Amino acid sequence: MTLIASSVLAADFGHLNNELEKVKRAGADLLHIDIMDGQFVPNITFGIPVMEVINTYSDLPKDVHLMIHNPENFIKKFIELGADYITVRPESTEKLEYCLELIKNNGAKAGIALNPETELETILPYMHEIDLLLFMTINPGFGGQKFIHRVVDKMAEADRYRRKHELTNLLFEVDGGINEHTAKICVENKIDILVSGSTIFESDNFKNTIQTLKES
Numbered sequence: 001m002t003l004i005a006s007s008v009l010a011a012d013f014g015h016l017n018n019e020l021e022k023v024k025r026a027g028a029d030l031l032h033i034d035i036m037d038g039q040f041v042p043n044i045t046f047g048i049p050v051m052e053v054i055n056t057y058s059d060l061p062k063d064v065h066l067m068i069h070n071p072e073n074f075i076k077k078f079i080e081l082g083a084d085y086i087t088v089r090p091e092s093t094e095k096l097e098y099c100l101e102l103i104k105n106n107g108a109k110a111g112i113a114l115n116p117e118t119e120l121e122t123i124l125p126y127m128h129e130i131d132l133l134l135f136m137t138i139n140p141g142f143g144g145q146k147f148i149h150r151v152v153d154k155m156a157e158a159d160r161y162r163r164k165h166e167l168t169n170l171l172f173e174v175d176g177g178i179n180e181h182t183a184k185i186c187v188e189n190k191i192d193i194l195v196s197g198s199t200i201f202e203s204d205n206f207k208n209t210i211q212t213l214k215e216s
């Protein structure tokens, strides 16, 4: 079954604990937590103190999406604060291999995020080492953008690779512009986890929205 990771970036931060409780009761499987530093992407979101709050108020599994320079400096801290998955961008570090080891040696699952324009070939050497491959279907930085359809071919290509090499534990996740229509396309292309921010948090009924996404 497809899992839903609700992206905290779209929550009402004035009532964050309440929002976290609401998405849990509505059936979200994970929390997706976007960490941006204003350097690596053109936006700043939040960091350690907010991660602490999220960890205090929610026991849902935490999927931390790092969009920061030199993620190796912060990986341990995010794991201490409850990260179950940590995803890094290959372009953000000269020590990608070390980052993946650091994540796994500290007990979390390691992911790589692929920008819409980044070819699958660039990360093939790491496919046997990662637990999660995240397909960005928007340019990273902001929620509420439109799904970039040409990424779908890359999902299909990655799924062929996954089947050929029997990488049965490798999960595929998609992030950006997910709604009931785009969710269906992703699920048809073997995506395991759908990240959704604005579609969930801007809806009147989180439960119905999450259910609709799951049934896509």
Ligand SMILES: O=C(CO)[C@@H](O)[C@H](O)COP(=O)(O)O
Pocket (backbone or CB within 6 Å): 007, 009, 010, 032, 034, 065, 138, 139, 140, 141, 142, 143, 144, 145, 175, 176, 177, 178, 195, 196, 197, 198, 199
């Ligand atoms: O990583 C990011 C943005 O860079 C995402 O996780 C967004 O938070 C997704 O938001 P929606 O497109 O679902 O509104």
Ligand SMILES: [Co+2]
Pocket (backbone or CB within 6 Å): 007, 032, 033, 034, 065, 175, 195
């Ligand atoms: Co994200």
